[in-house]
Amino acid sequence: MEDAALTMTASMASSAGEGAEASRLREMFDANYELVWRVLRRMGVPEADVDDATQKCFVVASRRVADIRPGEERGFLFQTAVRTALTERRTRRRSRETGDEAMVSLLDPSMAPDEQLDHARKRALLDHILDTMPDDLRAAFVLFELEGFTTSEVASLQGLPQGTAASRIRRAREHFDAQVRRIQARRGKGAAT
Amino acid sequence: MNEPLRIVDEDASDLGAELVRSAIQDRPSPAARRRTAAALGIGAGILLPAATAKAAGTLIGAKTSAATLSLSLVAKWTAVGIASGVLVLGVGKVVQSIPGEASVAQQSPSAAVTTPARSPSPAASMPAPLQVESQPAVSASSQPLAASPPPIAMPAPSQSAAQAPSLAAEIALIDEARRALRAHDWRTATAALYQRDKEFPRGPLGMEGTVIRVEALVQSGNMAAAKALGDSFVAAHPGSPLCRRVRALLGAGDGQTRRE
Numbered sequence: 001m002e003d004a005a006l007t008m009t010a011s012m013a014s015s016a017g018e019g020a021e022a023s024r025l026r027e028m029f030d031a032n033y034e035l036v037w038r039v040l041r042r043m044g045v046p047e048a049d050v051d052d053a054t055q056k057c058f059v060v061a062s063r064r065v066a067d068i069r070p071g072e073e074r075g076f077l078f079q080t081a082v083r084t085a086l087t088e089r090r091t092r093r094r095s096r097e098t099g100d101e102a103m104v105s106l107l108d109p110s111m112a113p114d115e116q117l118d119h120a121r122k123r124a125l126l127d128h129i130l131d132t133m134p135d136d137l138r139a140a141f142v143l144f145e146l147e148g149f150t151t152s153e154v155a156s157l158q159g160l161p162q163g164t165a166a167s168r169i170r171r172a173r174e175h176f177d178a179q180v181r182r183i184q185a186r187r188g189k190g191a192a193t
Numbered sequence: 194m195n196e197p198l199r200i201v202d203e204d205a206s207d208l209g210a211e212l213v214r215s216a217i218q219d220r221p222s223p224a225a226r227r228r229t230a231a232a233l234g235i236g237a238g239i240l241l242p243a244a245t246a247k248a249a250g251t252l253i254g255a256k257t258s259a260a261t262l263s264l265s266l267v268a269k270w271t272a273v274g275i276a277s278g279v280l281v282l283g284v285g286k287v288v289q290s291i292p293g294e295a296s297v298a299q300q301s302p303s304a305a306v307t308t309p310a311r312s313p314s315p316a317a318s319m320p321a322p323l324q325v326e327s328q329p330a331v332s333a334s335s336q337p338l339a340a341s342p343p344p345i346a347m348p349a350p351s352q353s354a355a356q357a358p359s360l361a362a363e364i365a366l367i368d369e370a371r372r373a374l375r376a377h378d379w380r381t382a383t384a385a386l387y388q389r390d391k392e393f394p395r396g397p398l399g400m401e402g403t404v405i406r407v408e409a410l411v412q413s414g415n416m417a418a419a420k421a422l423g424d425s426f427v428a429a430h431p432g433s434p435l436c437r438r439v440r441a442l443l444g445a446g447d448g449q450t451r452r453e
Contacts, residue, residue, distance in 0.1 A: 035432070148436075170197065
């Protein structure tokens with residue numbers, strides 16, 4: 001009888017704990033689904049695979065939810081997303097040929113700038129530029145420039161000292177600006193010929 | 194530590210800013226979100242995490258690991274899946290009501306300009322992101338005019354731009370507003386935003402225009418209107434990276450008010 005009572009108590013406690021974890025998982029999902037999706041996309045997961053990859057990240061989170069310290073949910077999901085993206089890219093052995101020709105092919109000098117820069121084209125061009133960026137800079141760039149986090153938040157999400165995060169943001173920006181200048185120079189050259 | 198200026202906060206006509214902006218507006222489809230929530234068993238919020246992980250694992254990868262489950266597990270999770278599926282269907286209508294991008298930007302954003310002193314409606318401050326379509330962006334009730342900033346002279350829209358609306362013209366107005374705010378000239382910024390709203394009421398830069406308007410309202414000292422507009426923006430676009438910008442602006446505005 002005593003054993004049965006103990007078993008029941010343990011079972012109830014376990015259910016309560018699991019209920020709390022389900023609730024926490026739901027909160028993590030609601031607060032971070034779009035962020036995880038965009039991080040995966042901008043870290044190089046192809047459009048066709050990004051929904052599945054997002055799901056994988058949350059499956060990982062659901063298995064580890066008890067281990068994630070309160071307040072570190074977003075950082076956990078971000079780092080899971082980055083790892084998932086890198087694995088996806090390695091698995092797929094995506095082409096790293098992101099030279100100027102590939103980028104310039106996205107820009108047709110015969111078109112007016114407004115027509116040229118439609119959303120799909122712009123996103124494709126951005127992805128090409130990001131593909132040329134080292135992964136550590138790329139992650140910092142995505143968080144700071146695309147997701148709007150502050151430098152200290154970027155540092156916290158990546159588990160870095162603030163100075164390192166600031167340096168990565170700056171170098172990523174320099175890399176991005178240089179690539180944009182190169183594209184513009186090529187475009188100008190293409191339009192002139 | 195001073196934050197570096199972000200690319201989107203610089204010249205909006207720059208190619209780099211265009212590229213970044215295209216990604217900021219990128220978002221997953223509501224259908225994909227629903228599928229993932231259902232796979233995790235949190236569509237209806239009833240399943241246990243350990244179970245959901247396994248159930249979701251089988252969904253993702255019916256490609257890889259479904260065969261490793263025992264028959265009893267398959268039967269168990271199938272039953273759970275059906276139960277959650279029914280509940281997900283039940284909430285499907287609510288999820289579908291997650292608004293599109295345009296709702297706040299198109300909720301007559303110029304209203305915050307023509308009557309600058311406003312107070313947030315109770316609905317605007319309620320955390321009900323799934324039903325934001327029914328929330329007013331900013332309430333029509335007004336505070337005493339004596340407390341509001343001086344009226345702003347609104348320029349008439351240029352005829353050529355009205356006849357041939359283009360993204361370039363819209364960008365130029367957004368740029369003008371940004372430059373003015375950098376010079377702490379919120380009146381010029383507000384006038385440029387008003388012109389943008391008039392000429393491009395459904396333009397692609399509506400969300401950015403709204404965020405810049407929040408900043409202009411903060412600069413003008415009209416925190417009530419800034420908060421109302423900012424809160425409704427965040428409620429309508431909870432997943433947008435621009436929400437962080439809005440929260441930072443409202444936080445900075447609060448600090449400014451406290452210092453004053």
